[in-house]
Amino acid sequence: MKKTGILGGGQLGRMLLQAAANYPVQTFVLENDPDCPAAHLCHQFVKGDIRNFEDVYNFGKGLDAITIEIESVNIEALEKLESEGVKIFPNPTVIKTINNKVLQKQFYKENEIPTSDFIVTQTLDELKEHIGYLPAVHKIGLGGYDGRGVQIIKTTADIEKGFDAPSVLEKMVTIKKEIAQIVAINEKGETALYPPVDMVFNPDLNLLDYQVSPADLPEKILWKVEAISIAVVKNLRSPGIFAVELFVDDKGDVYVNETAPRVHNSGHHTIEANYSSQFDMLWRIILNYPLGNTEHIIPAAIVNLLGADNYNGDATYEGLNDVLQLDNVFVHIYGKKQTKPGRKMGHVTILSSDKQELIHQANRIKNTLKVVSDINQ
Numbered sequence: 220m221k222k223t224g225i226l227g228g229g230q231l232g233r234m235l236l237q238a239a240a241n242y243p244v245q246t247f248v249l250e251n252d253p254d255c256p257a258a259h260l261c262h263q264f265v266k267g268d269i270r271n272f273e274d275v276y277n278f279g280k281g282l283d284a285i286t287i288e289i290e291s292v293n294i295e296a297l298e299k300l301e302s303e304g305v306k307i308f309p310n311p312t313v314i315k316t317i318n319n320k321v322l323q324k325q326f327y328k329e330n331e332i333p334t335s336d337f338i339v340t341q342t343l344d345e346l347k348e349h350i351g352y353l354p355a356v357h358k359i360g361l362g363g364y365d366g367r368g369v370q371i372i373k374t375t376a377d378i379e380k381g382f383d384a385p386s387v388l389e390k391m392v393t394i395k396k397e398i399a400q401i402v403a404i405n406e407k408g409e410t411a412l413y414p415p416v417d418m419v420f421n422p423d424l425n426l427l428d429y430q431v432s433p434a435d436l437p438e439k440i441l442w443k444v445e446a447i448s449i450a451v452v453k454n455l456r457s458p459g460i461f462a463v464e465l466f467v468d469d470k471g472d473v474y475v476n477e478t479a480p481r482v483h484n485s486g487h488h489t490i491e492a493n494y495s496s497q498f499d500m501l502w503r504i505i506l507n508y509p510l511g512n513t514e515h516i517i518p519a520a521i522v523n524l525l526g527a528d529n530y531n532g533d534a535t536y537e538g539l540n541d542v543l544q545l546d547n548v549f550v551h552i553y554g555k556k557q558t559k560p561g562r563k564m565g566h567v568t569i570l571s572s573d574k575q576e577l578i579h580q581a582n583r584i585k586n587t588l589k590v591v592s593d594i595n596q
């Protein structure tokens with residue numbers, strides 16, 4: 220049985236391990252927190268820091284393959300392991316490019332992939348010299364995640380919100396829709412595209428609020444989304460699962476926003492709604508089996524379960540009984556012991572061939588199911 224390691228033990232690792240149970244594979248997880256969502260589903264949990272060279276190298280030495288569930292990992296260790304014959308999904312060079320928003324934007328530009336215009340700034344003082352570029356979005360090169368590290372700079376008054384570190388300043392796109400396109404690519408370079416999804420964001424937390432799949436797109440825009448996403452993945456030259464986030468603007472132009480080189484929140488519905496889920500697909504790629512069928516069986520929506528405001532502590536799930544009474548609704552609780560405001564604690568997938576019904580149920584579930592704690596702080 221092939222030994223495969225996952226760097227990071229969050230919900231993505233957890234769902235990857237749920238899919239691994241169907242394959243001849245022995246699984247290992249490296250993560251600091253022995254109570255993390257993935258710790259109890261793998262064959263072997265290893266406590267350690269995914270950003271530390273020694274920890275990652277020692278973890279990977281005896282393995283056949285490694286994948287990631289988060290990009291902030293020790294890339295040097297992965298490069299050494301790769302040179303010693305361990306297969307890394309995606310390749311470390313890809314993680315390096317994507318991990319840094321400056322390098323990522325430069326990659327799009329070098330490969331003539333449509334993306335919003337940008338300039339690179341090194342300091343906050345330098346940002347102040349680019350008032351003519353506003354309205355724009357300032358994104359820190361390294362270390363941003365889930366909305367942290369992104370600031371909208373509309374006017375000079377907003378400039379203080381910018382980052383005093385290497386960053387990109389992107390022209391603001393008039394977004395009509397945000398789309399995510401998941402692409403699978405194997406070692407032979409064969410690709411498979413999932414139907415794109417419509418992502419609807421919560422403006423306060425900057426986290427995905429709900430999403431609908433397949434996205435409602437005119438055929439020509441769909442073609443652009445697919446062609447651009449394929450171009451991103453082919454130019455990255457690495458096997459794996461990639462989630463390409465794109466903007467469609469008011470003129471129908473399509474731009475790449477960013478790419479995740481791994482399974483992604485925008486693909487969770489594929490567990491129930493598509494023949495081969497993004498997690499199933501990644502195992503097919505890692506273990507060198509044929510790619511799966513990405514087609515959807517039925518349209519789906521996803522609601523993220525975020526920790527409710529004002530609650531910090533041991534998580535409890537209010538309204539779970541009511542939601543579990545609904546037909547064609549699938550609850551995924553990630554098993555995080557502690558809740559805090561805005562923390563991703565789970566998601567709910569809704570299936571229906573009626574799109575209005577999907578949105579109606581999504582809102583109903585958002586209002587019914589709450590992650591709270593016994594102590595209200």
Ligand SMILES: Nc1ncnc2c1ncn2[C@@H]1O[C@H](COP(=O)(O)OP(=O)(O)O)[C@@H](O)[C@H]1O
Pocket residue numbers: 335356358363364365366367369389390391392393394397420425464476477
């Ligand atoms: N150039 C842009 N123009 C308009 N809105 C943007 C732009 N870049 C990012 N955004 C908004 O900010 C959100 C977060 O930015 P993103 O780069 O995806 O960061 P994160 O790493 O937090 O996901 C996007 O989903 C989008 O709504």
Ligand SMILES: [Mg+2]
Pocket residue numbers: 464477
């Ligand atoms: Mg994003």
